[in-house]
Amino acid sequence: MNKTRKxxxxxxxxxxxxxALFPMWLGEFYLHVVTIGLFYVILAISWNLLAGxxxxxxxxxxxxxxxxxxxxxxxxxxxxxxxxxxLPLWTTIIFGTIxxxxxxxxxxxxxxxxxRIYLAITTWAFAESFRLWVMSxxxxxxxxxxxxxxxxxxxxxxxPFFYVFLGAxxxxxxxxxxxxxxxxxxxxRALRDxxxxxxxxxxxxxxxxxxxxxxxxxxxxxxxxxQAHYIxxxxxxxxxxxxxxxxxxxxxxxxxRSFWGPAIGAMFIQVLAEALRDYAEYxxxxxxxxxxxxxxxxxxxxxxxxxxxxxxxxxxPIRGST
Amino acid sequence: MDLIILTQxxxxxxxxxxxxxxxxxxxxxxxxxxxxxxxxxxxYYMMGGYIQYLLITMLxxxxxxxxGIPIAFAIIFVLGVVIQRYMLHPMFVGESERMDEYxxxxxxxxxxxxxxxxxIFGGPYQYSVPDYFPxxxxxxxxxxxxxxxALIGTALILGILYYVMKKTWPGRxxxxxxxxxxxxxxxxxxxxxxxxxAFGIGVGLAAxxxxxxxxxxxxxxxxxxxxxxxxxxxxxxxGLGSIPGSIIAALLLxxxxxxxxxxxxxxxxxxxxxxxxxxxxxxxxxxxxxxRERLA
Numbered sequence: 332m333n334k335t336r337k338x339x340x341x342x343x344x345x346x347x348x349x350x351a352l353f354p355m356w357l358g359e360f361y362l363h364v365v366t367i368g369l370f371y372v373i374l375a376i377s378w379n380l381l382a383g384x385x386x387x388x389x390x391x392x393x394x395x396x397x398x399x400x401x402x403x404x405x406x407x408x409x410x411x412x413x414x415x416x417x418l419p420l421w422t423t424i425i426f427g428t429i430x431x432x433x434x435x436x437x438x439x440x441x442x443x444x445x446x447r448i449y450l451a452i453t454t455w456a457f458a459e460s461f462r463l464w465v466m467s468x469x470x471x472x473x474x475x476x477x478x479x480x481x482x483x484x485x486x487x488x489x490x491p492f493f494y495v496f497l498g499a500x501x502x503x504x505x506x507x508x509x510x511x512x513x514x515x516x517x518x519x520r521a522l523r524d525x526x527x528x529x530x531x532x533x534x535x536x537x538x539x540x541x542x543x544x545x546x547x548x549x550x551x552x553x554x555x556x557x558q559a560h561y562i563x564x565x566x567x568x569x570x571x572x573x574x575x576x577x578x579x580x581x582x583x584x585x586x587x588r589s590f591w592g593p594a595i596g597a598m599f600i601q602v603l604a605e606a607l608r609d610y611a612e613y614x615x616x617x618x619x620x621x622x623x624x625x626x627x628x629x630x631x632x633x634x635x636x637x638x639x640x641x642x643x644x645x646x647x648p649i650r651g652s653t
Numbered sequence: 654m655d656l657i658i659l660t661q662x663x664x665x666x667x668x669x670x671x672x673x674x675x676x677x678x679x680x681x682x683x684x685x686x687x688x689x690x691x692x693x694x695x696x697y698y699m700m701g702g703y704i705q706y707l708l709i710t711m712l713x714x715x716x717x718x719x720x721g722i723p724i725a726f727a728i729i730f731v732l733g734v735v736i737q738r739y740m741l742h743p744m745f746v747g748e749s750e751r752m753d754e755y756x757x758x759x760x761x762x763x764x765x766x767x768x769x770x771x772x773i774f775g776g777p778y779q780y781s782v783p784d785y786f787p788x789x790x791x792x793x794x795x796x797x798x799x800x801x802x803a804l805i806g807t808a809l810i811l812g813i814l815y816y817v818m819k820k821t822w823p824g825r826x827x828x829x830x831x832x833x834x835x836x837x838x839x840x841x842x843x844x845x846x847x848x849x850x851a852f853g854i855g856v857g858l859a860a861x862x863x864x865x866x867x868x869x870x871x872x873x874x875x876x877x878x879x880x881x882x883x884x885x886x887x888x889x890x891x892g893l894g895s896i897p898g899s900i901i902a903a904l905l906l907x908x909x910x911x912x913x914x915x916x917x918x919x920x921x922x923x924x925x926x927x928x929x930x931x932x933x934x935x936x937x938x939x940x941x942x943x944x945r946e947r948l949a
Contacts, residue, residue: 388754441931444938447753448690452889453934459882460927467920572878576765583758612769619766626759627743 339508342591347501354490361605363489368601369496370558373503375581375593377550380507383588384516385543386523388451391438392551393574394458395431397567399552400559401465401472403427404480420483424556431552432545439544443537446526455572462570475567483560492561499557500594503550508590510546519543583622586632595634657793662911664794668804670907672869674900675807675862676880677887678814681899683855684888685831687848689741690753692760694884695877696767697733697856701725701863702872703771706780715783722806722864729860730853736763737852742845764877771874779873799868806865810858811900827851886926889940890933898942 354362378392403423411417438457442450465472472478484491510516518539521529530536559565577600585596600618607614625632631639676698683691705721713720740759786798818824829837830847838844862880870876883906891902906926913925933941 382754386754388757441935445934448684448757448893449889449934449938451690451753451757452885453931455885456889456927456930460924460931463921463924463927467924573765576761579758579761580765583762612772615765615769616773619762619769622762623740623759623766626755626762627740 335512336508343501343504347497350497351494354493359489362493364602364605365598366489366493366496366561367558368598369493369500370554371578371581371597371601372500372594373554374551374578375585375597376503376507377547377554378578379582379587379593380510380519380550381543381547383582383593384511384523385519385540387439387442387540387543388447389438389442389454389544389547390451390572390575391454391458391461392547392578394461394570395435395548395551396555396558397465397565397570398434398461398548399427399431399555400480400565401427401478402430402552403556404478404559404565405471407481408478417481420481420560424553424560427556427559428549428553431555432549435548435552436541436545438548439541442544443540455575458570458572458575462567465567465570472565472567477564477566480559480563480565482563483557489561496557496561499553503553504594506546506550511590515539515542580618580622583625584618584632586634587630589632589634592632592634595637596632599633660792661794662915663908664792665796666908666911667904668791668794668796668800668907669911670904671807672800672803672866673883673887673907674903675803675810675865676859677884677891677899677903678811678896679855679859679862680884680888681891681893681896682814682858683852684893685896686827686851686855688753689756689852690760690893691852691855692757692881693764693767694856694859695879695881696764696771697729697859697877698863698866698880699771699872699874699877700732700767701729701860702782702867702876703775703780704728704860705864705867706782706872709782718782718785719806722810722861725860725864726857730857733853733856734849736856737849741852742848768874768877775874777874779871781871782867784868797869803866803869810861810865814858814896823847823850827854882923883926886930889930892940892942895940895942898940902941 350365353365357365374392374396378389381392382388403420403426406426407418407420407423410423438454442453445453466474468474469476483495511519518529518534519542521532521534522536522539522543526536578597581597581600582593583596584600585594586592604614604618607617629635679697680691680694683689683694704725705718708721708724709715709718740763741756743755784798785802788798789796789801791801791804816824818828826837826842826847827850829840829842830844830851834844837847859880863876870879883903887899887902887906890906891898891900906929909925909929910922914922917925
């Protein structure tokens, strides 16, 4: 095991252990906030894999979470009806994840020839079409009324859900870590930096573009299924573009293209948003100004700030130690 | 189907198409000149509507409504120049390796900013502007006076835009910039200043559209989301940066929506545009009239 991997495992396990104690300290409400925060962490790191590492600035990530959630909930609803017995939820969660991955593969294939702006607009159009479809096919999806879903645990206490999300987040972090450390990670970055050059060097750009879309969509779908079976209700509202804007704010605030940045940013924004819940519009203005300032003056985000701070502290000799 | 009813649907589709063309022209203009997609376009449209509402109710009164359109244009023009100078300009001077990414992130953030500022100042209410014109007939089609005025206004605004672009000095400089950013610098033109003018005109057009269409679609904080949606569909179908392309695409979209809701189902009205867009992009990745993008 080399040094970076060791460092990664130590950090992840350490963080997970500390967070595993959260139910002892936090009240039910803040535990719920942190659980939803973990949902956003998965979305943020998987979007960072696609947009930050592979350079495919997709604007459909929030839709993939909903695709997974709806696929799982609908399979449970109609599958159980057809079989006569309720399906075990883990099968529908796996189905939702795979389904979102497949849709991601499809969207990635459609977008193979599109670059930059066209890619952003096509993915955005996909997300909007999915939202309109959910709203208009209310006989299947229940539209704006909301589709009530089976809960993962039969309790209103967020503690067991929190542990599930914690495990899922650790799993996704590990997957993203392994991807960007493997040759695939280098192919993805080559794809981002210069597609023609990568192609000339023998990188199968078609394959790796599809791979990036599939992997990140499957992760978003996974998070979406878990969230659907945690909240117990699916509506078209989270497929609105605002949700994508929030994911974007989280990733940029944390630091695009850094490994830990999006995770930190997602948790930070989520907790801050809940703390400022009384000032609904003002907090969005605050986030927007924050992101504009980061984009304008300090591209590295919160994670970069922390890293630079630590580096500065290390480089200073400790007083009195000589 | 009755021929008269069919003509009515075709006509109403074309009328809505003309209105869509006005919504799309701002995105096309900004992209054509600066190669930037402005995701916050709908928010300038929304602000144009608010300005028009404030002017009519407080300052000029409903009979002088047409004065509000150039005023909205002027105010948002200044705002656009400021945004271009302080927010968007850094992307051209090599501070960012991926300028499209920078522009997407910054303009989406501006969208959140303006939308929530509008909620803070205007509240969650929908404001309606008094009618511009009494209902009238357009051939066999009875039409609301507001839509009729929108039709005439769109023709006027596009006509003025055409005149400015082809006949005046700044317009021709802008056209030059859209063809070759480096070439025009060798001709001694300050591209930085020109970018500010281009972005200002682009968002000003959106504000003028918002002021003109204020009585048709009401004025509220999220009123920009429909023009953004239609605008992007049209711009991509027509090919980014091609103004005639986006006008044709807008008429096509209006027709498809109008006829699709008659022959297929009116529930899917908004879905037709997206399906059409994705189909067009699969077969023509640069839109109907777009030039092939130069690589690298």
